[in-house]
Amino acid sequence: MLAAATSAGAQGTLSTQGFGYPPGELSSRALGTGGGLGLFDPQSSINPASIGTAGAPLLFLQYEPEFRRLSSGGQTQKTTTSRFPLAVASVPITSKGTIAVSVSTLLDRSWQTTTTREEVVAGDKATLTETVRSIGAINDIRLAGAWVANDFIQLGIAGHVFTGQNRLLFSQTFPDSLRFIPISQVSNLDYTGSAVSGGVVIRPTSVFSLALSGRKGLDLNARAGDTIVSTAKIPDRYGAAISYGGIPGSTVSAQVGRDLWSSLNGLGSDEARAVDAWDVGGGIETLGPKILERTILIRLGARYRTLPFLASGSEVRELSFAGGFGAQFSRNRAAFDVTLQHSSRSPDGSGTLGDIHERAYTLSFGLRVRP
Amino acid sequence: MRFIPAGVRLAGVLSIISIVAACTESLDTNVGCPDLCSNQSGGIETITIDPVVLDTTVSALAGQGTENSMLVATRGDTVDSRAVIRFDSIPARYQKLVADTATTAITTVDSARIRFRIDTTGAKFPGPVTIEAYDVNTDAADSLTDAVAALFTPARLITSKTFNKDSLKDTVIIELPPSAILSRLGQRLRIGLRATSPAGSVQFRIWAVESGLAEQLYFRAEPDTLVKPIQLVPYSKTPANQVSIASSLSDYTVLVKGPRPPPPGSLDVGGLPARRVYMRFNVPAFISDTAQIIRASLLLTQIPDRTVDPKDTLRIIAHVSLATKAVTDVARAAQITAQTSLDTLRVAPADSGVKLLEVAQIIGLWRTQKADQTPRAMVLISGTEGQAPVRAVFFSIEAAPELRPRLRISYSTRKTNGLP
Numbered sequence: 001m002l003a004a005a006t007s008a009g010a011q012g013t014l015s016t017q018g019f020g021y022p023p024g025e026l027s028s029r030a031l032g033t034g035g036g037l038g039l040f041d042p043q044s045s046i047n048p049a050s051i052g053t054a055g056a057p058l059l060f061l062q063y064e065p066e067f068r069r070l071s072s073g074g075q076t077q078k079t080t081t082s083r084f085p086l087a088v089a090s091v092p093i094t095s096k097g098t099i100a101v102s103v104s105t106l107l108d109r110s111w112q113t114t115t116t117r118e119e120v121v122a123g124d125k126a127t128l129t130e131t132v133r134s135i136g137a138i139n140d141i142r143l144a145g146a147w148v149a150n151d152f153i154q155l156g157i158a159g160h161v162f163t164g165q166n167r168l169l170f171s172q173t174f175p176d177s178l179r180f181i182p183i184s185q186v187s188n189l190d191y192t193g194s195a196v197s198g199g200v201v202i203r204p205t206s207v208f209s210l211a212l213s214g215r216k217g218l219d220l221n222a223r224a225g226d227t228i229v230s231t232a233k234i235p236d237r238y239g240a241a242i243s244y245g246g247i248p249g250s251t252v253s254a255q256v257g258r259d260l261w262s263s264l265n266g267l268g269s270d271e272a273r274a275v276d277a278w279d280v281g282g283g284i285e286t287l288g289p290k291i292l293e294r295t296i297l298i299r300l301g302a303r304y305r306t307l308p309f310l311a312s313g314s315e316v317r318e319l320s321f322a323g324g325f326g327a328q329f330s331r332n333r334a335a336f337d338v339t340l341q342h343s344s345r346s347p348d349g350s351g352t353l354g355d356i357h358e359r360a361y362t363l364s365f366g367l368r369v370r371p
Numbered sequence: 372m373r374f375i376p377a378g379v380r381l382a383g384v385l386s387i388i389s390i391v392a393a394c395t396e397s398l399d400t401n402v403g404c405p406d407l408c409s410n411q412s413g414g415i416e417t418i419t420i421d422p423v424v425l426d427t428t429v430s431a432l433a434g435q436g437t438e439n440s441m442l443v444a445t446r447g448d449t450v451d452s453r454a455v456i457r458f459d460s461i462p463a464r465y466q467k468l469v470a471d472t473a474t475t476a477i478t479t480v481d482s483a484r485i486r487f488r489i490d491t492t493g494a495k496f497p498g499p500v501t502i503e504a505y506d507v508n509t510d511a512a513d514s515l516t517d518a519v520a521a522l523f524t525p526a527r528l529i530t531s532k533t534f535n536k537d538s539l540k541d542t543v544i545i546e547l548p549p550s551a552i553l554s555r556l557g558q559r560l561r562i563g564l565r566a567t568s569p570a571g572s573v574q575f576r577i578w579a580v581e582s583g584l585a586e587q588l589y590f591r592a593e594p595d596t597l598v599k600p601i602q603l604v605p606y607s608k609t610p611a612n613q614v615s616i617a618s619s620l621s622d623y624t625v626l627v628k629g630p631r632p633p634p635p636g637s638l639d640v641g642g643l644p645a646r647r648v649y650m651r652f653n654v655p656a657f658i659s660d661t662a663q664i665i666r667a668s669l670l671l672t673q674i675p676d677r678t679v680d681p682k683d684t685l686r687i688i689a690h691v692s693l694a695t696k697a698v699t700d701v702a703r704a705a706q707i708t709a710q711t712s713l714d715t716l717r718v719a720p721a722d723s724g725v726k727l728l729e730v731a732q733i734i735g736l737w738r739t740q741k742a743d744q745t746p747r748a749m750v751l752i753s754g755t756e757g758q759a760p761v762r763a764v765f766f767s768i769e770a771a772p773e774l775r776p777r778l779r780i781s782y783s784t785r786k787t788n789g790l791p
Binding site: 013018019070071072075076081110111112114119121122166170172177178179181185187189224229230267269271272309311312353356 | 395396397398399400401402403404406407408413415417663664665666668713714729731732735779781783785786787788789790791
């Protein structure tokens with residue numbers, strides 16, 4: 001008599017469709033340059049070779065609240081999402097080798113919708129308030145090792161374990177508590193998956209650097225309790241970046257990445273359809289003014305990418321502009337980076353969505369400590 | 372002190388404000404719905420089933436005299452109900468002063484009276500009402516109420532008092548002749564109360580000891596008002612060595628004549644003597660165990676009953692039976708109940724057709740019980756059980772299928788494993 005299991009449906013925003021929003025696994029510093037420094041930056045977790053330049057033991061933690069505004073049909077709503085998308089610990093093991101452990105968010109599935117409607121229950125009309133809330137994420141736990149062969153090249157490899165949980169809460173309530181009783185459902189979905197990755201950073205000249213990285217995704221399982229409910233592959237990712245340090249005090253960088261998100265198809269329902277996506281961006285990091293006898297680094301960047309999951313049949317495009325600064329403290333044993341990113345997200349027009357669009361301000365705070 | 376530029380200070384303040392503001396997540400949005408929210412609504416389905424496997428009418432009260440109020444009614448051929456109040460310890464001696472250590476034999480009685488409070492809800496006072504007090508002392512067994520009813524004779528009449536109908540509001544005082552007390556010194560006085568009116572049917576209720584508003588017998592052993600009066604509350608010495616039953620019998624209702632019984636095979640709630648309906652259910656497992664029930668209604672088809680007060684309102688409440696299967700007597704199982712349902716069914720006895728009583732809370736409670744240990748049953752109880760003759764009659768499972776008690780269940784069809 002009961003209906004068969006259905007999907008948890010869409011999520012009320014453009015950016016959190018399907019299994020969620022990808023923060024990008026970039027550090028505050030890399031985010032401030034449009035991702036241009038992401039493949040060179042030891043605090044970002046997309047190129048294992050980059051940890052070779054860490055130099056000394058370090059701990060890094062990032063906090064990243066997002067203030068989102070969704071508009072449709074002349075109406076606007078605001079949301080606030082708190083994220084801790086990245087944490088890294090690295091330690092040199094020889095004069096040329098470094099290992100690092102990082103935890104980063106691959107897909108953040110945090111959203112809530114509340115709707116009220118009239119429903120006929122057993123012949124009587126009732127006002128029904130329905131709330132659906134999802135919290136949780138798929139996280140990437142990476143163990144990476146890098147080797148700096150010489151000034152020309154450094155190499156890195158990593159193993160990834162993807163884990164995490166989505167908790168979906170559903171409730172229906174009625175103002176008339178005499179005739180109707182509220183219901184609630186809680187569904188937990190656990191993820192386990194794995195991947196391997198490798199990367200290289202090459203310095204053909206003293207001012208140019210190139211970086212390449214690739215991640216090969218292996219199986220990803222979604223479990224409800226002890227039961228595997230669906231299986232897919234962790235998306236492959238390929239990236240390349242270039243940086244130029246020929247301008248005194250400045251580094252200009254650019255990156256391009258290809259995420260094969262479509263390998264996630266089959267993990268969810270047909271409505272959670274993922275598409276392969278490009279991610280391009282670039283920016284500049286330059287010496288700024290000295291404040292309190294500390295040199296301030298100023299960063300500016302821009303980034304354009306496609307989000308992994310279709311929204312009502314449309315691809316969702318994201319254009320971001322970022323700016324930030326960084327400074328070192330305590331005899332350079334600590335560093336603090338702040339980035340403010342403004343993102344515009346909109347459907348590509350191929351689907352049935354109307355004038356829905358999303359604006360978001362993301363504040364990224366990164367704290368790096370050398371114990 | 373080092374100078375901190377204004378821009379840096381502003382950036383610091385904004386950063387702190389942003390961090391604090393972002394500590395509280397606010398994820399709720401629906402402006403993109405339904406385009407971005409399709410497929411997340413939960414459907415609701417409604418089914419009607421015949422899960423009643425046993426239904427029967429049983430006696431309502433746990434024992435004689437346990438009612439909160441006693442019905443005193445004289446309603447021609449339909450109802451004749453009276454009240455008995457026992458004072459089984461009339462003293463033979465008294466203390467003149469509190470400080471006295473010696474007692475004095477009672478030789479005179481002054482200002483003797485009985486006082487009680489009445490509930491006029493649903494009362495019928497067609498005109499002047501005469502309340503008669505009878506001496507109903509007897510050695511007959513306590514359970515033989517017919518023997519007590521037979522004592523309401525002119526020879527046993529102690530006194531009577533006529534009240535204007537407007538004066539019967541809360542407290543009623545009836546003066547007793549001194550001889551009624553003097554003849555019972557050191558013994559027991561049991562008073563039977565009956566009400567009549569030349570204008571027609573009379574009906575009201577006297578609050579019983581169980582309500583906390585006990586009746587009182589008052590008299591003075593001396594006319595001197597400096598001497599403390601003697602005040603007694605109802606007390607029964609019988610049955611001997613059965614304190615609980617004796618306590619209930621300190622005041623009780625004697626039903627001389629009740630409404631005629633309802634049609635055979637029907638279910639009746641309320642009335643006199645008070646009755647309840649016990650219904651046992653065999654609910655499909657998917658409803659009792661897994662379905663998320665939003666609404667559950669017990670559908671009862673009412674049979675018009677014009678025996679007594681056909682237009683009065685009767686309140687019916689569904690209780691859940693907590694009796695385990697060890698209790699094989701359904702009459703006893705119908706006494707072991709708890710009220711979990713918030714709904715009250717209001718009907719007039721003369722009504723007909725299908726009536727709804729919301730029982731979702733009861734089905735929710737059944738989930739916490741093991742059906743093989745505690746039968747899934749509910750008991751329909753009148754809100755004025757034992758206190759009024761009004762009753763409602765319903766078809767039972769012996770009736771035609773469309774008239775039987777049924778259960779209508781609305782439940783959520785949404786079932787998700789969390790996958791988008």
